[in-house]
Amino acid sequence: MSDGAAPGPRFRRLGREVRAAMLVEAGMQVLAEGGIRAFTIDNICKVSGASRGLVTHHFGGKDGLLAKVYEAVYRPLLDAISPPDAAPPHLPELLDHLFSPANYSRDTLNVWLAIWSEIATGGTLRDEHRTLYARYRAVVSEAVARHAAANGRKVNADAMAMTLIALVDGLWLELCLDPSGLTPEGAKAACLDLLEPVLGPIGDQT
Template sequence: MAAKVSSTSPKFTRDLPESRRQQLIEATARCLARDGLAGTSVRHVAAEAGVSPGLVRHHFEGMQDLVAETYRATGKQIAALLDEALAAAGPSAEARLHAFIETSFKPPLLDADLLAVWLAFWSLTRTDPQIHAIHAKVYAGYRRLLEEMIAALAREHGIAIETRQSALALTALLDGLWLEHCLDPKTFSAAEAAAIAHRWVDGLKKGS
């Protein structure tokens, strides 16, 4: 899962190197969302950003490096959005779990462009060692957060929960619902997807 891809092309002046790198990453995300992995190249990213291909190569070794950095940046954006929602939910583990679910099924995380970008990353996970390593790190952090909240939920309600397996199950449930809804929103609504996940957490709380 990732943040909404901006449709505004960046304007380059005398930006700092990190600012330029970020603008190129955002341009890459827009290209991936619109044209897919096969239609995204250094030339296309340069055109999207309004710069020369040489400037792209100055900041990145090539498309492999640029896509990897875009994956890393997208993962950080998602983590920041989820952290913000959890902070607003307060200290209750149950409230935090439900906030995590609600945020997962609302914009900017619930977005067809984000799906297109995420699918590009997923498609490289088995063949690109760098992407595989980033994927492992992103999802390890995602599952670790869920494990911590599930363990806290168990303490709050005085029940025994297998936290690792429960976190794996909830991750699969959220990813599956998110993917299916983005592929075909007519199948079920975002509210229905969230309700399914909320009921799963309620069942976990009851020990079922």
């Protein structure tokens, strides 16, 4: 008896990593289009063309796939602000990365909102969130600390990093909900208004 989402021959011939990546992409698409309630194995299989068994095989089930989707959503941001084998960004570069268009597309926002709602309601992603957020905050904190030191300022870099991330999250949300009311340049200016009184002027540090 068919489950309505049996994989075709091409999907079966694909390598393990490619099949897993396709399932993650399908999971992201489902979240972007329907939110966390639409994140079901049936919907993911329908989008990917995979069988239900492949979700279990690659991820142990829906929760494991959701954790990988969260990691995949976070990865472009982390790679942009902390690329492997590269020097950590200066604070101006960091702000440019945070407000690049890739970070606030409507689909990306929908995925973030779906995942945040799952975390907020005690879902299965809290450990994953703590790990990824800690990496994000560490990069931002380092950039803040380096900039403050260069300007002879004393600051609680970790607290400032948490405040900046919270502001960025709110600005991302507004950029997606009403792009006509806020521009990336305006969002970055709002961050500078927060940071410069504490850290000193923020110009091109490269």
